[in-house]
Structure formats: C-alpha cells, structure tokens
Amino acid sequence: MRDKNLDYSHIIGFILILFVLMIFTYINNNVINDNDKKLNLSSHKKNQEFFTKKEIFYIEKRKKNRFFLLENNVLRLKISSLGGNINEVFLKKYKAYDSSLSYHAKNLYLIKNYNFLYKLFFMNKKGLNIDTGTLYFQPFLLEKNKISGITTLVMRAKNPYGNGKGFLDYIYTIGEKNQYDINFSIRTRNFSSLKHGSYLSLEHRILSLEKDRDWENSYTQVYYSVSHNDLNNSTSSVKYLSEKKTEYKNIYGVNWIAHKQQFFSFIFIPEKILKNVFIKSENFSSGSFLKKIQLKTFINTEKDEEFHLSFRFYFGPLDLNLLKKYKNGFENIIPFGWGFLKWINKYFFLIIFQFLEKTNLNYGIIIIFMTVVVKLILYPITYKQYKLSAIMKLIRPEIEKLSQKYKGDVFKKQRAMMELYKNVGINPMSGCISTLFQIPIFYSLFKFFPTIINLRGKSFLWVEDLTSYDSILKLPFFIPFYGNHVSLLTLLYSFALLVYTKLSNNGKKDIDIPINENDSSIPDMNFLLYLMPIVMLFFINSYASALSLYYFISNIINIGFFFFIKEFMLDEKKIFVKIQEKKIVKRNFWKEMKKEIENKKYKKNTTK
Numbered sequence: 001m002r003d004k005n006l007d008y009s010h011i012i013g014f015i016l017i018l019f020v021l022m023i024f025t026y027i028n029n030n031v032i033n034d035n036d037k038k039l040n041l042s043s044h045k046k047n048q049e050f051f052t053k054k055e056i057f058y059i060e061k062r063k064k065n066r067f068f069l070l071e072n073n074v075l076r077l078k079i080s081s082l083g084g085n086i087n088e089v090f091l092k093k094y095k096a097y098d099s100s101l102s103y104h105a106k107n108l109y110l111i112k113n114y115n116f117l118y119k120l121f122f123m124n125k126k127g128l129n130i131d132t133g134t135l136y137f138q139p140f141l142l143e144k145n146k147i148s149g150i151t152t153l154v155m156r157a158k159n160p161y162g163n164g165k166g167f168l169d170y171i172y173t174i175g176e177k178n179q180y181d182i183n184f185s186i187r188t189r190n191f192s193s194l195k196h197g198s199y200l201s202l203e204h205r206i207l208s209l210e211k212d213r214d215w216e217n218s219y220t221q222v223y224y225s226v227s228h229n230d231l232n233n234s235t236s237s238v239k240y241l242s243e244k245k246t247e248y249k250n251i252y253g254v255n256w257i258a259h260k261q262q263f264f265s266f267i268f269i270p271e272k273i274l275k276n277v278f279i280k281s282e283n284f285s286s287g288s289f290l291k292k293i294q295l296k297t298f299i300n301t302e303k304d305e306e307f308h309l310s311f312r313f314y315f316g317p318l319d320l321n322l323l324k325k326y327k328n329g330f331e332n333i334i335p336f337g338w339g340f341l342k343w344i345n346k347y348f349f350l351i352i353f354q355f356l357e358k359t360n361l362n363y364g365i366i367i368i369f370m371t372v373v374v375k376l377i378l379y380p381i382t383y384k385q386y387k388l389s390a391i392m393k394l395i396r397p398e399i400e401k402l403s404q405k406y407k408g409d410v411f412k413k414q415r416a417m418m419e420l421y422k423n424v425g426i427n428p429m430s431g432c433i434s435t436l437f438q439i440p441i442f443y444s445l446f447k448f449f450p451t452i453i454n455l456r457g458k459s460f461l462w463v464e465d466l467t468s469y470d471s472i473l474k475l476p477f478f479i480p481f482y483g484n485h486v487s488l489l490t491l492l493y494s495f496a497l498l499v500y501t502k503l504s505n506n507g508k509k510d511i512d513i514p515i516n517e518n519d520s521s522i523p524d525m526n527f528l529l530y531l532m533p534i535v536m537l538f539f540i541n542s543y544a545s546a547l548s549l550y551y552f553i554s555n556i557i558n559i560g561f562f563f564f565i566k567e568f569m570l571d572e573k574k575i576f577v578k579i580q581e582k583k584i585v586k587r588n589f590w591k592e593m594k595k596e597i598e599n600k601k602y603k604k605n606t607t608k
Contacts, residue, residue, distance in 0.1 A: 068139055070153055070174045070182070075315060077174065077182065083119060084137035084155045084170040088112050089315045091264070095457060096209045103464050104457035108209060110264060110315050115289070118202040120186065120299075122307075130160060137170060149176025159190065166190035180316025181269075181326075188307040197300040198307065204259050204266060205289045211468040215542065217290045218243055219262035219450065222281045223333040225255035227273055238332040241281045248280035259293050260318070260333045263453045263467075267314035267330060268295070317453050320350070337447035344444040349374075350452075357454065364460025367546055371553040374441075379561070381437065386565045389504070391426050449546040462488065466546040481538045489548035494537040496555035501529050503562050 066081040078088035089111035095104040119133035135157035144151045152173045159166030171185040210216040221243035228235045236255055241247045254274040258267045274297050282292040301307055314330070316322070323330035336345040352373055356366045375382075398420055406413035421427065449455065455466040463470040471485040478484045540548055 068142070068153060068155075070151055070172055072151075072174055072176055072179060074178045074180060075174065075182070077172070079153060079155060079172060081137050081139075081155070083117070083133040083135065084157065085114075085117055085119075085133075086111055086172075086313075087114065089116075091316070094264075094317065097211045097457075097465075099211075103459070108264075109207065110266060112207065115205040115207060116203075116266075118200070121199040121201065123198075132157070132168065135160070135168065140169070144176075150174070151176070180322070181267075181312050181314040183310065184313055185310045186307065187309075197298055200297050200299055200309075202268065202295050204293045206259060206261060206291050206293065208288055208290050209264065210262055211465055212542065213290070215450070215468070216262045217283070217285075219260075219335065220290045221260055222279060222293055223258040223260055224251060224279070225257075225329055226251060227253040227255055229253070236329065238329055240333075241279070244283065246280070246282045248278070251277050251279060254297075256328060256330075257295060258314075258330070258333045259291075261290070262450070263318055263456050264316065265314065265318055265333060267312075269312040269314065269328070271310040271312075318451070319453055320346075334451055335447060336451060337444055340440055341444040341447060344440055345448045349444065349448050353452065362460055363455055363458040363466055363546075364463065364549060367460075367466070367549050368553050371550050372557065375554060375557045375561075378438065378441075382558070382561050383565060385435075386562070388426055390566075395420060445547055445550060446543065449544040449550070452546075455544075455546055460545075460549070463545045463549075466549070467544050469542050470545040470548070483542045485541070487541050487545065487548060489545050489552060490537060490541045490543075493540070493548050493552040493555065494533040496552055496559070497536060498530070498533040500555050500558050500562070501533065503559060505529060 067087060068079045068081070070077040070079065074092050076088075076090040076092060077086055078090075079085070080087040088109055091108045091110060094108045096106040096108040097103070098105040117133065119131060122130040122132075137155035137157045139153065140156035141152065141154035150173055152171065155170040155172070157168045157170075159168065167189050169185075169187045169189070171183075171187065173183040175181075206220055208216060222241040223238055224240070225236050225238050228237065239251075241249070252275060254270070254277045256267055256269045257277070257279065258265050277295055277297045279295045280293070282294075284290060284292070299307075299309060314326075318334050320331050320334055323334070336342045336350075349370075352370050353366070356369050356373070359366065359369075361369075399417060402413055402416045402420065406416060450467055452467070458466050460466060462472065469483075469485065469487050470489050472488045473486040475484045475486065536551075540551075
C-alpha cells in the first residue's frame with residue numbers, strides 16, 4: 001500500500017502561524033512586563049517612603065525602636081516595640097535560595113523589614129482615632145512556663161487619649177518544641193470610652209525565596225476556608241484567589257486565610273469565625289516581592305465592653321503530614337492538582353515516594369526507584385499495548401486486502417475489519433483505553449514534583465535543586481516558550497522519547513487507504529508523533545528537574561520493556577500461527593455450517 005505524502009504547504013503555513021504567534025506573545029509580554037516593572041517600582045518606592053518616614057517620626061518623637069525575641073526549635077520571632085508587630089520570622093530548619101552561590105544557602109525569613117504589618121483602628125466617643133500601628137509598646141511580661149514550656153510575651157501600650165489611664169496589650173505565646181504556630185491575643189483595659197467595634201487591618205508583602213521567581217509566583221496565592229451553615233449541619237470549603245492577576249472580594253464566614261507560597265505559608269486563624277472580611281491580592285511581576293495581600297475586617301463589641309480578640313499565626317512549611325495535624329483542612333492548600341489528579345498524587349505517588357524516602361538515599365535515586373516501581377505497576381498495560389501493536393502488524397496484509405476489496409463502501413469495510421479483529425481475538429479500542437488511563441498519571445506529575453517540600457534544595461549529579469530546572473548553559477537571550485537556559489535533563493528526556501517513538505513506530509504504515517489515492521493533502525500521522533519530543537523540549541524546559549528525570553527514566557524503561565517483550569514475552573511467529581489456525585477453524589466452521597444447511601435442504605427435497 002502506498003504511504004500518504006506530506007502536504008508541505010500546510011506544514012509551512014502552520015510553522016509560519018506558530019512563528020507569528022510566538023513573536024506576538026514575546027512582544028506583548030515584554031510590553032506588559034515593562035509597564036508592570038514601572039508600576040511596581042513606583043509603588044515599592046512609595047511604600048518604602050511611607051514606612052521609612054513613619055519609623056523616623058516615631059524614633060524622633062519617642063524612644064528608639066527596640067526588638068524582643070521569641071523562639072523555639074524551629075522558629076525565631078522578632079517583635080518590634082513600634083506598633084507591637086512581628087518584625088521578623090526566621091525558619092531555623094530551612095534555607096532560602098542564594099543566587100550568588102546558586103543553591104539554598106541564605107537564612108530563610110518569611111517576614112523581614114516591615115513586610116508584614118497588622119494594626120487596629122479604634123475611635124473614641126470624641127471622634128478621635130487610635131491607630132495601634134503608631135503606638136509604642138513596651139515589654140510588660142516575659143515568662144516561660146516550666147511545665148508546658150510555653151513562653152509568653154506581653155507587649156503593652158498606653159491609651160493615648162486616656163489621661164494616663166487604660167492600656168492595650170499584645171500577647172504572644174510560643175510553644176517550646178517544633179511548633180510553627182503562635183498564639184496572638186489583643187486585649188484592652190479601661191478603654192471603655194471607645195465607640196462600638198474596631199477595624200483590623202493586615203498587609204503582607206510576600207518575599208521571593210526560590211530560584212525561579214516567576215515559577216514561584218505562579219504557586220503563590222491566597223487560600224481561605226469559609227463555613228456554610230445548613231439547617232442540619234455546618235460544613236466548610238476551601239477556595240482561593242487568582243495567582244496571576246490582582247483580585248479582591250468580600251468573603252463571609254471565614255475560618256482561616258492562608259498566604260501560600262510554593263513551599264511555605266502564613267495562615268491567619270481567628271479564634272472565632274469572622275463574619276465579613278475584605279481581601280485583596282495584588283501581583284508583582286518583578287522585584288523581591290511576589291504579591292501584596294491585604295485584608296480588613298470589622299470587629300464588633302458591645303457598649304462599654306473591653307476588647308479581647310485571639311488568633312493563631314502559622315509560619316511554616318507546606319508539609320502534608322504537619323498540616324494534617326491541625327485538623328482544619330490546611331492540607332488542602334497544597335496544590336496537588338484538581339479533581340482526579342489530586343487523588344492520584346496524594347494516594348498513589350505520595351505513598352510510593354514516602355515509602356522510598358525511608359531508605360535515606362539521595363532524592364535523585366529515590367525518584368529513579370519511584371519511576372521503576374510505577375512502571376512495574378503499569379507493566380500489564382504496557383504489555384497489552386505492545387501485544388496489540390504486534391498483532392495489528394501481523395494482520396496488516398489482511399487489512400490491506402479488505403481496504404482494497406471494499407474501497408468504495410466504508411461501512412462494509414468497517415464491518416469486515418471488526419469481524420477480522422474478532423477472529424484474531426483483539427479489540428483495537430483497548431489500546432485507546434490503556435492510553436487514556438495513563439494520561440492522568442502523566443499530567444499529575446506536573447503538579448506533584450514542584451510541590452514536594454522534601455525535594456526542595458536537594459541536589460543530584462549536576463542538578464542543584466530537584467524542584468527547579470537544571471541549567472548547563474545560560475543563554476544571552478530569551479526564547480519564547482523555552483526560556484533563557486538549557487536543561488540537560490530535558491534534552492535527555494526528549495532524545496529518549498524520540499528513540500522510543502522511532503522504535504515503537506518502526507515498520508508501521510498507515511492502514512487505511514484514502515478514498516482518493518491522488519489526494520496527498522492529509523499529512524502523515526507519524527510526523528505528529530515525531531513532533532512530540534520537540535514540543536516537550538520546549539514545554540518542560542523550565543519545569544522541575546525531578547519531572548524531567550522521571551520522564552527520562554520512564555522512557556529508558558519503556559525502551560527496555562520494548563526489547564524485553566519483543567525478545568522474551570511475545571513470539572510473533574507463534575502469534576501468526578495462532579491467527580492462521582483461528583482462520584482455518586473459522587473457515588472449517590463455515591464449511592461445516594454450509595454442508596449442514598445443504599444436507600437439510602437435500603433431505604427436504606427427497607421427502608417431497
């Protein structure tokens with residue numbers, strides 16, 4: 001049968017259209033990025049001026065700003081006397097990426113230099129405002145409970161309009177062991193001259209901590225839990241704001257709000273459900289900050305009632321087992337994917353990964369073993385696919401005969417082919433089902449490796465960080481969809497995929513003959529298969545190197561399976577003999593049926 005020819009005009013047209021789209025996307029992104037840079041730089045300067053002026057003003061007016069430490073095995077907090085805010089949060093067990101050293105070497109601060117501010121706005125009966133961010137707090141109490149190991153720091157500020165009476169306390173408590181959450185309470189004494197309620201305001205500018213800022217920013221967003229009160233029971237759900245654009249909304253019945261980064265998070269947990277919270281997330285396309293998140297809520301109090309409010313602040317890693325212990329649904333902020341992909345990652349890949357992690361091997365070796373385990377589990381599907389391919393190859397001459405015989409009648413040809421498939425004992429649809437089964441597994445890994453904190457900062461061979469791309473060459477220019485670096489693991493994966501594609505399609509030709517044999521406008525499907533390695537080369541060049549490593553090893557195993565099944569599991573000669581035997585049995589069956597029918601007719605005629 002003659003192969004279909006490629007329509008080069010269609011291909012050239014497709015390439016030209018793709019090229020124009022790439023140039024348009026590149027120019028458009030540059031314009032947007034330049035504008036964003038200008039806007040972000042101007043807003044950043046304004047914020048810097050605001051905070052600097054405020055700090056200078058209070059240093060001049062009052063005493064020098066002082067800091068007080070609270071710490072345990074995993075956290076160290078620095079509390080500022082100006083505004084009573086947390087000025088620094090240092091995570092002792094983790095490091096931030098250092099671009100000068102090209103690995104995670106810097107101390108990791110989730111909060112630093114006034115990038116995290118919270119304050120209350122009170123109003124007394126005379127109409128005078130009290131902004132707690134302008135108050136100067138002094139340490140009133142610092143003690144550690146010898147039994148529980150909990151350390152308590154009470155920061156106290158005087159009522160500026162109380163004529164020496166009344167004060168405001170900020171109470172911080174931190175556990176002794178490996179606790180990433182702290183308790184924070186606000187209480188007043190002799191503030192009875194205040195009007196009903198107050199406003200709580202919080203602003204958090206999230207610092208960049210990872211190698212690839214853009215990739216990290218795509219994983220940085222606001223998650224929040226809201227309560228739903230039905231007639232019979234109370235339920236809650238976790239929702240989120242956009243990770244790409246500026247978004248703001250009013251949310252009701254808030255259980256908690258998380259400012260999630262790629263591997264770490266701040267979680268704001270009120271003691272009581274907040275009825276109404278306004279929240280805004282603003283995206284920064286450049287600079288040291290990823291996003292600015294603001295929230296405001298009104299806290300209602302009764303007339304002449306003292307103010308008392310309690311929260312918990314979580315500053316820590318996105319560790320699934322750790323977050324589950326809080327039993328508040330915090331683990332749902334880890335982006336394992338949506339729908340079925342999330343279940344595959346949590347209850348298949350994560351279980352295998354955690355089991356292999358107990359070996360204490362290098363994480364690159366663990367990923368290789370993980371790939372082997374997954375491929376062995378999926379081996380029956382691989383075997384069935386190859387067996388189907390081998391049988392289809394053997395019956396190709398029969399298919400070609402049927403195509404020639406029923407050239408003008410598509411329905412008869414299709415019915416004859418289905419009869420042929422039935423005779424040889426195969427179902428072509430089973431190959432499609434097997435492929436569809438593996439597609440969710442393929443895509444779920446795109447969400448799995450970039451979110452596993454245990455891989456963060458772990459090296460393997462030339463790879464510095466398995467959760468980010470590996471780079472063997474820095475390009476002096478940016479290639480759209482590819483980037484400005486060359487990933488060796490991506491190159492190896494693309495080459496292995498090309499080899500496997502060549503092997504699996506070796507000797508294959510199109511089975512169906514076109515209705516018009518002179519029509520060569522339909523391109524060869526093999527061309528699309530060979531285009532796949534090039535597409536993947538561009539697509540995953542900036543993805544986590546652990547993903548490229550997994551796919552590279554997966555294709556090496558596929559090539560090994562190909563030769564193993566071909567040499568030891570499937571004997572094409574035996575399969576061919578079985579097919580011929582089935583055809584003979586089928587032919588004999590029809591002969592016997594024909595004879596039996598003729599004999600019955602003969603007997604009827606003789607009796608007459």
